[in-house]
Amino acid sequence: MTTPILDRRAHTHRAGVSRVANPGDTVLSAEHEMGGRSIMAKEANAKIQHYVPQYYLRGFVNEKRQLYVVDRPRKKFFRVPTNKVGGEQHFNLVTIPGINPFGMEEALSDLESKVAPVLEQVKGRHSLGDENDRNAILNLVAAVTLRNPKQREAIGEMYNEVAQAQFAQGLATKEGYEPFLATMKAEGRQALPYEEMREMFAKQPELFKVTPSHNFHIMVEASLHEHLVQLYEGRRWQVIVAGEDTGGFVTSDHPVCLRWADVEDHGDLSPGFAVPGTEVIFPLSPRLALRGRFDGEENLVQLSKDEVATINSLLISNAHNQVYARDALFSYMRAPGTPIASGATLDQDETFLTGGKSNKEVKIIGLRSK
Numbered sequence: 001m002t003t004p005i006l007d008r009r010a011h012t013h014r015a016g017v018s019r020v021a022n023p024g025d026t027v028l029s030a031e032h033e034m035g036g037r038s039i040m041a042k043e044a045n046a047k048i049q050h051y052v053p054q055y056y057l058r059g060f061v062n063e064k065r066q067l068y069v070v071d072r073p074r075k076k077f078f079r080v081p082t083n084k085v086g087g088e089q090h091f092n093l094v095t096i097p098g099i100n101p102f103g104m105e106e107a108l109s110d111l112e113s114k115v116a117p118v119l120e121q122v123k124g125r126h127s128l129g130d131e132n133d134r135n136a137i138l139n140l141v142a143a144v145t146l147r148n149p150k151q152r153e154a155i156g157e158m159y160n161e162v163a164q165a166q167f168a169q170g171l172a173t174k175e176g177y178e179p180f181l182a183t184m185k186a187e188g189r190q191a192l193p194y195e196e197m198r199e200m201f202a203k204q205p206e207l208f209k210v211t212p213s214h215n216f217h218i219m220v221e222a223s224l225h226e227h228l229v230q231l232y233e234g235r236r237w238q239v240i241v242a243g244e245d246t247g248g249f250v251t252s253d254h255p256v257c258l259r260w261a262d263v264e265d266h267g268d269l270s271p272g273f274a275v276p277g278t279e280v281i282f283p284l285s286p287r288l289a290l291r292g293r294f295d296g297e298e299n300l301v302q303l304s305k306d307e308v309a310t311i312n313s314l315l316i317s318n319a320h321n322q323v324y325a326r327d328a329l330f331s332y333m334r335a336p337g338t339p340i341a342s343g344a345t346l347d348q349d350e351t352f353l354t355g356g357k358s359n360k361e362v363k364i365i366g367l368r369s370k
Helices: 039-044 054-060 103-125 131-146 149-170 174-186 194-203 214-233 305-318 343-348
Strands: 048-050 067-071 076-080 087-089 236-242 257-260 278-283 288-293 300-303 322-325 331-333 340-342
Touching: 054 103, 054 322, 067 343, 076 343, 103 131, 131 214, 149 174, 149 214, 174 194, 257 305, 278 305, 300 305, 305 331, 305 340, 331 343, 340 343
Parallel strands: 236 300
Antiparallel strands: 048 087, 067 076, 067 322, 236 288, 257 278, 278 288, 331 340
16 A cells, blocks of 8 residues: 555545645655755755745734744744744755655645645635635645644654663563574674663663654654644634734744643543544634634634633643744733733743743643544
């Protein structure tokens, strides 16, 4: 069976619906020709590759085409153009021999050409429109859900947890360790005796940490993209509108917020993108946001200042390192029962500044069903 990452065909799940192709479909399917140029030379000059698309962020700029940025690690705010945030050097660079190293970046650029005009139309009419436009927007939401440092960190920690469990299983008995010793001997390498290796693993597990490669992350993101789009298509999307006097919605370097819709404490059970009873919130502009659930109505809802501040609190809590807004006039809730706070104070808010937790301290969000 052909996997999504290698399948070059466009998906046509519904008759008459022109679907946006998965950016990962063609990236790893053909050899790359550099025309005599050095890949390393081109790589050295690669621009910053954005995991939060610039065409999306431009919907949040002010009249000077700048974003108001609140940076948690640096505990400060500043204003910059969209090309200065939401990206890292070589974030989408593929380093597999025979594969176009810039294929993913080029595929995302192609996605932009299809999604960007639809995004402007949706913002103008306050509606997702027909199935074609809906599919384009949900491809954008899927792309920013999967491709960001926070999600890669979570995937990396899960990857390491699996590896650690395998190490522990291999060291559970001396007999289980013997195949490893035999392999090392066959390769002409030495390994510690069983007792010493087991003691080292117990006392210094950090020495056995396994980190997935950059290519692994890109492969995972590409293979999950279409699946996530289909999960999003199964939700009913409400367009929520921030009133003129609310200060508007914010966004961030991790703008897709998944949470339990009933706001109850579910203990160790984390929300999943395929799990009933969850909702996804995604801001489209300072004025508009989407809220997707598996039940409910698809309608247009006007929010009060308090309601917008509540949504902003969720979006701010979901940020990785930076919050983006048109200006400092947005509002957010510090805590239940407390007065609404001004965006101008966010860079001094201790709850926000200390809110950056490692994924070991928070529930990891997975692509899973029940």
